[in-house]
Amino acid sequence: MTKADVIAEISDKTGIDKAEVTNTLETFFSVVKDSLAEGENIYVRGFGSFINKKRAKKVARNISKNTAMVIDEHYIPSFKPAKVFVEQVKTSDKAKVAAE
Secondary structure (H helix, E strand, C coil): CCHHHHHHHHHHHHCCCHHHHHHHHHHHHHHHHHHHHCCCCEEECCCEEEEEEEECCEEEEECCCCEEEEECCEEEEEEEECHHHHHHHHHCHHHHHHHC
16 A cells, blocks of 8 residues: 555545645654654554664674674664554454465
C-alpha cells in the first residue's frame, strides 16, 4: 500500500477531500520527523511509539580496503507498535496468509 492508497482510503472512509487528507498526512509526517530530530519521542496510545534509539560507538571494518573506522554513537528513528496493534495483526487472517 502506497501513501497515495492510504490517502484515497482515508478520503473514502471519512468523506474528506483528498487534498485536505494529503495536507494533514504530510503535516503529521513533518511533526514526527521534527520531533524526533529534536530528541522528543511521540506516543500514540493504541497504535505505538515513534522513538529515538541510541546506537553505541563501535569500530567497523572496511573489508575491501582492510581498514578500521570508528562509527560514533548516534541515534536512529524507530517505531515500536502497541500491544493492541501487535495482537490485531497477529490474529488477522490476512497476516497468516502473507506469512505462508
